[in-house]
Amino acid sequence: MEIKFSASAVQDLIRLRKFIAVNNPKAAERISLRLQQAIGKLALYPDIGHLVEQVEGVRELVAGNYVVRYLRSDEEIFVLRIWHGKEYRDLD
Numbered sequence: 001m002e003i004k005f006s007a008s009a010v011q012d013l014i015r016l017r018k019f020i021a022v023n024n025p026k027a028a029e030r031i032s033l034r035l036q037q038a039i040g041k042l043a044l045y046p047d048i049g050h051l052v053e054q055v056e057g058v059r060e061l062v063a064g065n066y067v068v069r070y071l072r073s074d075e076e077i078f079v080l081r082i083w084h085g086k087e088y089r090d091l092d
Helices: 007-023 025-041
Strands: 002-005 058-063 066-072 076-084
Touching (some): 002 007, 025 066
Parallel strands (some): 002 076
Antiparallel strands (some): 066 076
């Protein structure tokens, strides 16, 4: 199954990595790699995230301190947004 990212999700990854790298570049690299690995698992296990009650069809995967919101179809996983668990989250 193919994994695709929305423009917002790509910007989320960039923002999170930059934020962490200010104080700890090695941690930013490590966390980025862990997020990539967690998201990569969705290709094999697309239903591991729980359904989001407020948004029909959207799932959330908790990966450490991060939340990955995504849509699943038969052909692909479409990552919508990525946040740190303590960040404010819109329902988009």
